[in-house]
Amino acid sequence: MTETTLEASAEDLLWPRYADPEDLAAIESVPLAARGLPESTYALLVRAAARWPRRDAITVLPEAARWREPLRRNYAEVLADVHRYANLLHELGIRRRDAVAIVTPNCAELIPATLAAQLAGIAAPINGGLSSAHITELLRRSGARVLIAAGPELAPDTWDAMCALATTGLVDALLVLRPTAASEPPPALPVIDGVRVGYLTALAAEQDSSKFDGAPPTASDLAALFHTGGTTGVPKLAAHRHSGEVANAWMIAANSLLDEDSVVFAALPLFHVNALVVTLLAPLFRGQSVVWAGPLGYRDFSLYAEFWNIVAHYEIAAMSAVPTVYAVLAQCPIDADISSLRYAMVGASPLPPAVRENFQTHTGVTLVEGYGLTEATCATARSFPDRPRPGAVGQRMPYQHVAVVRVAEDGTWVTLPAGDTGVLIISGPTVFAGYVTGRDGRGHLVDGLGTLVDGWLNTGDLAHIDDDGFIHLHGRAKDLIIRGGHNIDPATIEDALLEHPQVSAAGAVGRPDVHSGEVPVAYVALTAGADVSEGELVAWAAERVQERAAAPKAVTVLDALPVTDVGKPYKLGLRADATRRELLEALAGSAGVRAVKAVIEDGAVVATIELDPAADEREVTAILGRYAITWTVVVAR
Secondary structure, eight states: OOHHHHHHHHHHHHOOOOSSTTHHHHHHTSOGGGGOOOSSHHHHHHHHHHHOTTSEEEEEOSSGGGTTSOEEEEHHHHHHHHHHHHHHHHHTTOOTTOEEEEEOOOOTTHHHHHHHHHHHSEEEEOOTTSOHHHHHHHHHHHTOOEEEEEOTTTOHHHHHHHHHHHTTTSOSEEEEEOOTTOOSOOOOOOOBTTBEEEEHHHHHTTSOSSSOSSOOOOTTSEEEEEEEOOSSSSOEEEEEEHHHHHHHHHHHHTOTTOOTTOEEEEOSOTTSHHHHIIIIIHHHHHTOEEEEOOTTGGGOHHHHHHHHHHHHHHTEEEEEEOHHHHHHHTTSOOOSOOTTOOEEEEOSSOOOHHHHHHHHHHHSOOEEEEEOOGGGSSOOEEOOTTSOOTTOOEEEOTTOEEEEEEEOTTSOEEEOOTTOOEEEEEESTTSOOEEEEEEETTEEEEEOTTSEETTEEEEEEEEEEOTTSEEEEEEESSOOEEETTEEEOHHHHHHHHHTSTTEEEEEEEEEEETTTEEEEEEEEEEOTTOOOOHHHHHHHHHHHOSSGGGSOSOEEEOSSOOBOTTSOBOHHHHHHHHHHHHHHHHTTTSTTEEEEEEEEETTEEEEEEEEOTTSOHHHHHHHHTTSSSEEEEEEOO
């Protein structure tokens, strides 16, 4: 057999047909281990640079308004940058089990810096919008002694916070990133006792660009630590293995709808798993070019005015965003040829039917829903544009397995049949290693903390699986609030309110919202004789909640918070009340609305709207369709 034939055979194994739901069985007839996936994210990049050295890997926009002035780097140049940055990290003492913290918005330098951190050690990206106290605690948990951070030109507030943090002795090196395509001389950096401070690219300039000086990672090594909302105040650190990230990236890249010439648009922050796996690692498999938005990404309002021009100019074929982004884009006039856009992926929070309908009608592009979570690396289910299945988030991806269980009183899991609603569980190569609970001489200590049972991950999401294997979500068994795809831990809100001397109990939940999917609201019970108002409590919480997006939009005073039969807080009752209040307000201008109720069915909130016979039912259903909730309309007779 010739070398060319061997390569063709390997490619056939790597790229099975994956365009329809029926393809799943044929794909899984070949063991994943036989498909020849690269061992690590570094090996994946090396493969791409060897195959397509001169092809553009990344095209980075300095900002939305300057979308015609990108910085381009081909695959060979990206690999060279990764080698230089990784060798600098190696020189600074980073080894396989050491974390490198990264706190910065997106920019051209961040992309190779993230891959370099995974090559030399373990990347630990952190949301710069978190409070300094949260960032400090995440740094402590990760054990990172090297910090890559946005400089004063890129994100002044982040820079000031990281400089202050560096003076505490928590890190040994502060490596600074500049804006994409910066043309002005860089500003001078401060001298911090005991900390090496310098611009990353300048410090790495003399490092070897042809190879990495240390030992490359293996499949079982940790690649990244991603913070994710949990049930305590500070986010947990979920540990990803190289094998999990590579496998999940392949599952996404195996999509037969996209080929090597497809251009992908990226605008989510790289501290989010979707940005890393969907728009950085997956394109490496096929040598696709990725156009990266400026540092604000989808939060840059000027991006929406130029978005369709960007799609047309760069011939964007695929993009990934949260529902709120598509809701805005559905209102942006299209004055360009966007026929290249074939694949618009949506996830991170429930998709309201009205957002789907408005976007697809406006653009002619099908929204393809997906489902995933950080603890399962990124993506677990995908939909098929030509085979829509309303109400489902998709079919499980190859080699991942899903089931629905009922959690018994003794904690054991009872598997439920198709159609029954229960807690969704996942197993397979993408399930994370666990949460970081500490460190010892051998590296990070990880533990599933109750979410892992015999290799199965408890997602905390309520769902049913239909007869064809498609997943239908029914809310969350866990308490996380998801605002525009961003996880908010209700404990941060509750703790802030409980600091008030007149608050005796507090519960925070998500209230449905047409713009953000849901927003945080809170309910409190007060001490005897209390005279504090709801407005004063909103202001109190806003001053004390560490993250602005998590500050409650409303605080409602109740005589007592609802509890279960065994005295535990009953958040579903609060969610139902929040849903009822939101819909009462939204429907206040609609004549003929007789009653608005919200009840719990199968562990999920279901709204019921009762109308007079003369009411305009279409008007009411149009309003309800803007929310990602389950509802029914009943016309009184």
